[in-house]
Amino acid sequence: MPEPSITLRGLRKTFDRTEAVRGVDLDIADGEFFSLLGPSGSGKTTVLRLIAGFELPTSGQILLDGKDVSRTAPFDRDVNTVFQDYALFPHMSVLANVEYGLKVKGVRKAERIQRAEQALETVRLPQVASRKPAQLSGGQRQRIALARALVNRPKVLLLDEPLGALDLKLRQEMQIELKKIQREVGITFVFVTHDQEEALTMSDRIAVLADGRIEQVGTPVQVYERPATDFVAGFVGTANLTTGADSVAVHGVDATVSLRPERIQISSTVAADERGASGVVTDVAYVGSQIRLVVRLDSGIDMIVVTPNTAARQPAATGDQIRLAWKAEHALRVGATESVSTEGEEK
Numbered sequence: 001m002p003e004p005s006i007t008l009r010g011l012r013k014t015f016d017r018t019e020a021v022r023g024v025d026l027d028i029a030d031g032e033f034f035s036l037l038g039p040s041g042s043g044k045t046t047v048l049r050l051i052a053g054f055e056l057p058t059s060g061q062i063l064l065d066g067k068d069v070s071r072t073a074p075f076d077r078d079v080n081t082v083f084q085d086y087a088l089f090p091h092m093s094v095l096a097n098v099e100y101g102l103k104v105k106g107v108r109k110a111e112r113i114q115r116a117e118q119a120l121e122t123v124r125l126p127q128v129a130s131r132k133p134a135q136l137s138g139g140q141r142q143r144i145a146l147a148r149a150l151v152n153r154p155k156v157l158l159l160d161e162p163l164g165a166l167d168l169k170l171r172q173e174m175q176i177e178l179k180k181i182q183r184e185v186g187i188t189f190v191f192v193t194h195d196q197e198e199a200l201t202m203s204d205r206i207a208v209l210a211d212g213r214i215e216q217v218g219t220p221v222q223v224y225e226r227p228a229t230d231f232v233a234g235f236v237g238t239a240n241l242t243t244g245a246d247s248v249a250v251h252g253v254d255a256t257v258s259l260r261p262e263r264i265q266i267s268s269t270v271a272a273d274e275r276g277a278s279g280v281v282t283d284v285a286y287v288g289s290q291i292r293l294v295v296r297l298d299s300g301i302d303m304i305v306v307t308p309n310t311a312a313r314q315p316a317a318t319g320d321q322i323r324l325a326w327k328a329e330h331a332l333r334v335g336a337t338e339s340v341s342t343e344g345e346e347k
């Protein structure tokens with residue numbers, strides 16, 4: 001096994017009486033695009049700041065390339081941070097902003113300029129080198145902030161909600177771009193976000209955090225298809241979660257079960273490998289590419305159903321009595337590795 005790029009061991013951080021990080025253990029591989037995903041206040045930023053060295057752990061260890069840096073000053077760690085607010089110097093040109101870190105390190109001018117120009121090529125903005133930050137769009141500023149970090153050629157890049165200030169369309173474009181750049185430079189990225197779709201789109205692996213602890217670490221597919229806890233099932237995507245008697249009524253098992261809305265069909269027939277239920281539509285929402293229904297089942301349980309908006313006609317209207325069907329293998333026991341169905345293991 002190659003040495004992990006970053007290792008966190010029993011990491012804890014307490015501010016006054018707030019336990020922001022409560023025992024985090026994690027290995028992040030060299031060259032991995034790794035996301036810390038969680039709601040506001042779950043401790044993502046604190047974990048990132050601990051890795052950067054802006055905060056010292058209350059207890060536990062941080063290793064970079066196997067070396068304990070828990071008490072090492074930020075500038076002596078081979079990491080760089082890209083913040084959401086970019087933190088560019090407004091009076092300096094883009095090129096001067098990008099070469100600044102090298103200047104501080106005493107790199108001579110010719111090399112500085114050559115490396116800064118190369119970093120601008122990497123973020124595909126060589127043409128704006130002489131402009132001031134105020135003459136750039138939000139997305140361009142974000143890329144300059146990235147170039148400024150990349151120019152130092154760190155082993156690890158820490159990114160704290162770097163796309164948070166961008167509008168949705170630009171944000172989606174930058175997600176693809178950022179991932180491409182990460183592949184090209186091969187640097188380990190640790191990316192903080194509260195946006196589950198963003199984490200699923202970009203990451204090799206994700207750690208889902210809640211309340212200062214890791215709920216699950218896995219690939220996007222694992223986290224979405226095999227949620228380890230009901231928190232993960234509910235936070236990553238939408239899930240119809242049932243427990244106890246409700247699970248018995250809907251799925252025939254006494255367990256916590258997660259069923260994704262897009263896995264449910266409106267269908268009057270139920271195949272041998274499916275389960276079904278009938279109910280009445282209580283809400284229909286038009287979401288552009290999808291139609292989202294809320295169905296009150298005869299057992300009294302509400303189910304969210306999402307269908308692609310492909311038909312010319314709405315699939316159902318409020319008040320309609322309808323039948324639903326879903327493959328038994330899509331009903332997942334939360335925390336287990338198998339689905340509710342006894343036959344056929346879903347991948």
Ligand SMILES: Nc1ncnc2c1ncn2[C@@H]1O[C@H](COP(=O)(O)OP(=O)(O)OP(=O)(O)O)[C@@H](O)[C@H]1O
Nearest residue numbers: 015018020038039040041042043044045046047194
């Ligand atoms: N410097 C500090 N002093 C006191 N409490 C802090 C400090 N920094 C963070 N906290 C607290 O620690 C907890 C975790 O905060 P953190 O910023 O790590 O969460 P987060 O998941 O990054 O949230 P967000 O998405 O809102 O940035 C919160 O309860 C926060 O109020």
